Amino acid sequence: xxxxxxxxxxxxxxRMAISLVCGLAAGIAFMFLRESLISGGRxxxxxxxxxxxxxxxxxxxxxxxxxxxxxxxxxxxKALQLVIIPMVFxxxxxxxxxxxxxxxxxxxxxxxxxxxxxxxxxxxxxAGVVGYTTYSMGLFNTHIEGLxxxxxxxxxxxxxxxxxxxxxxxITAFGSNGAVLSAVFLAVATGLSMNxxxxxxxxxxxxxxxxVNDVVVVFLNFIVSNFAxxxxxxxxxxxxxxxxxxxxxxxxxxxxxxxxxxxxxxxVAYPLVVALGxxxxxxxxxxxxxxxxxxxxSTSSSAATLPLNIKVSEEEFGVDESxxxxxxxxxxxxxxxxxxxxxxxxxxxxxxxxxxxxxxGQLVVVALLALLASVGTPAAPGAGAVILFTILSxxxxxxxxxxxxxxxxxxxxxxxxxxxxxxxxxxxxxASICVAKSEGLLKEDVYNK
Numbered sequence: 001x002x003x004x005x006x007x008x009x010x011x012x013x014x015r016m017a018i019s020l021v022c023g024l025a026a027g028i029a030f031m032f033l034r035e036s037l038i039s040g041g042r043x044x045x046x047x048x049x050x051x052x053x054x055x056x057x058x059x060x061x062x063x064x065x066x067x068x069x070x071x072x073x074x075x076x077x078k079a080l081q082l083v084i085i086p087m088v089f090x091x092x093x094x095x096x097x098x099x100x101x102x103x104x105x106x107x108x109x110x111x112x113x114x115x116x117x118x119x120x121x122x123x124x125x126x127a128g129v130v131g132y133t134t135y136s137m138g139l140f141n142t143h144i145e146g147l148x149x150x151x152x153x154x155x156x157x158x159x160x161x162x163x164x165x166x167x168x169x170x171i172t173a174f175g176s177n178g179a180v181l182s183a184v185f186l187a188v189a190t191g192l193s194m195n196x197x198x199x200x201x202x203x204x205x206x207x208x209x210x211x212v213n214d215v216v217v218v219f220l221n222f223i224v225s226n227f228a229x230x231x232x233x234x235x236x237x238x239x240x241x242x243x244x245x246x247x248x249x250x251x252x253x254x255x256x257x258x259x260x261x262x263x264x265x266x267x268v269a270y271p272l273v274v275a276l277g278x279x280x281x282x283x284x285x286x287x288x289x290x291x292x293x294x295x296x297x298s299t300s301s302s303a304a305t306l307p308l309n310i311k312v313s314e315e316e317f318g319v320d321e322s323x324x325x326x327x328x329x330x331x332x333x334x335x336x337x338x339x340x341x342x343x344x345x346x347x348x349x350x351x352x353x354x355x356x357x358x359x360x361g362q363l364v365v366v367a368l369l370a371l372l373a374s375v376g377t378p379a380a381p382g383a384g385a386v387i388l389f390t391i392l393s394x395x396x397x398x399x400x401x402x403x404x405x406x407x408x409x410x411x412x413x414x415x416x417x418x419x420x421x422x423x424x425x426x427x428x429x430x431a432s433i434c435v436a437k438s439e440g441l442l443k444e445d446v447y448n449k
Contacts, residue, residue, distance in 0.1 A: 015229040016294050023233040023298070027240025030054075034241065054238045069238040076231035079223050080304040083216045085174055087307065088332075089187045090213040091325035096191025097206060105192075111438055112327050115277070115431040116335040122269055123337040123423075124367040127344035130261055132363055134345075139253045140352025184333060220307040228308070232298040239300075239414055251408055254349040255416065261341055262419045266293065270430050278437040280447060285433070288316040289426055296425040300418045302332045305425045313432050318446030323436040331428030338423025342416060343370040346409050347391050354401035366395060 030049075037046040055065035096105060134140060165185050167173040173182035194202040270289075271282030292312050296305040310328050313319040347366050351358045358366075369391045392398060392406060436442040 016232060016291055019229040019232040020236065020294050020298070023236025024240070026233070026237040030237065030241035050242070054242050069234045069241075073231060073235045073238060076223070076227055076234075077299055077301060077304050079227075080220070080299075080307060081301075083219060084303050084306065085183050086212055087216045087220070088329040089174070089183050089190075090209045090216065091310070092184060092187035092329055093190040093194070094206070094209050094213060095322045095325040096188055097194035097202070097209075108323070108326065108435060108439065111435045112330060112431060115273075115434045116331065116427075118277075119270075119273060119337050119427050119430065120335070120340060120371055122273075123265060123341050124344060124371060126265060126269070127261060127341040127370075128363050128367050130257065131345045131348040132358065132360065134253070134257050135348045135352050135358055138352075139257075140349045184330060217307075221311070224308055224311070228295065232294065235298045235300075239418065251349070254345065254409075258342060258345045258416055259419060261345065262338060262416075262423055265337070265341065266419075266423055266426060270426055273430050274433060278434045278442075280433065280437065280444070284448060285317075285430075288312065289429055292425055292429060293422040296421040297418045300414070300421050302336075302421055302424045302428075305421065306332050309425050309429055313429050316446070316449075317429070317433055317436075318443030319432050319436040320439075320441035320443075323439065323441050324432050327432040327435055328428050331431055332425075335427055335431065336424050337427040338420035340367075340370045341423070342413075342420045343388050343391055346388055346413075347395065347397070350392060350402050350405040350409065351395070351397050353405035354397060354399055356397055356402070362395065366391060369395070 033049075034046050037043065051062075051065040051067070053067070053069045055062050055067040056070055057065050057067040165182065167182040167186070170186070173186050194205065199206070267286065271285055274280050274285045275282040289312070292305060292309050295308050296302065299305060306328060310324050313324045313328060314321055344363075344366055347370070348358055348363070388409065389406065392402060433442065433447075
């Protein structure tokens with residue numbers, strides 16, 4: 001009897017790559033279809049297609065829309081966001097609770113912050129130099145017409161992020177994905193308290209946290225392995241389909257400069273940090289981190305990408321679980337290199353459009369505000385552009401021209417924020433690798449496979 005051999009299943013990396021290419025192709029095709037239909041006087045045909053496939057069904061006036069792609073994409077992202085708080089809390093509490101030596105804990109924390117700050121400094125330096133050069137050449141003096149003034153959320157004092165680290169009650173910390181930093185604080189406090197009490201007196205709590213963490217990991221592995229490639233296709237297709245070419249024309253220089261800068265930092269700066277800081281092969285890093293970068297690009301959410309980032313860091317790079325489960329969730333909340341780059345370039349672009357003079361001294365202030373604001377940026381889609389207003393207010397860039405330019409940024413920034421997220425999550429992985437290597441907790445045989 002002849003037995004049929006099962007075809008080997010494509011790896012997640014290959015399926016993600018295929019989804020990326022197909023999603024980009026489909027999205028661009030829909031974008032040109034939109035332009036063709038609208039310019040040909042058949043806007044109602046596009047409206048029908050948009051209502052069936054892409055419409056945000058929660059928006060005002062979309063009560064009868066179907067929005068298939070929107071629904072699928074949101075269901076996937078919400079499935080990931082569902083377990084962010086329990087995953088962050090249990091993984092950090094267990095990681096700290098397993099380190100008996102408090103001096104070791106302090107050393108790991110210091111090294112983590114060092115790598116976060118180093119990467120942020122390099123990102124801001126590069127953004128400042130490129131942004132100021134582009135501004136000095138007059139390329140940001142863009143004329144913007146037909147835009148209404150920006151309305152809605154305008155950010156807040158960046159120092160609020162410090163105030164909100166300690167929650168007023170425990171329900172606040174666990175009740176919202178926007179309170180991840182509070183959950184991190186509680187996890188650290190819980191882990192340190194377990195260390196103080198000792199293993200014998202906290203055995204039940206340790207077992208409970210471990211079992212919750214195991215359930216979360218199984219759930220996330222199932223979601224990512226089975227649905228991530230399809231979700232990537234849906235999210236990318238919809239993102240490109242809903243933006244018309246006319247939205248991109250007025251700020252083409254901003255888009256091009258920001259995208260090139262982000263790509264250079266992603267494929268050059270991070271591998272150099274790995275090569276020089278951890279003495280590891282940067283080519284291996286680029287190949288293995290591609291999955292995480294693509295996933296971050298498609299979801300535009302550091303929080304949604306965290307599970308995959310932890311999985312890749314541990315299984316592909318050989319980072320010890322105690323390091324990955326501490327550095328990566330912390331990085332998701334405070335390490336935002338891509339966001340800082342985008343905010344510096346966007347601020348200089350808006351200043352140029354609004355007729356403000358930008359000096360090197362002001363640029364340093366912009367960079368510091370961008371660092372603070374990026375730390376306070378929620379790990380969710382679209383948050384960076386909203387927090388951007390914090391920097392504009394701090395610099396006094398708030399005339400009518402600035403508000404018009406800011407509203408343009410809000411309109412076109414979604415594709416850029418997708419790339420920004422890729423940088424944010426890759427930066428977290430870089431820090432975890434460097435910290436693990438310095439602590440002797442990196443399996444180099446796994447990394448070099």
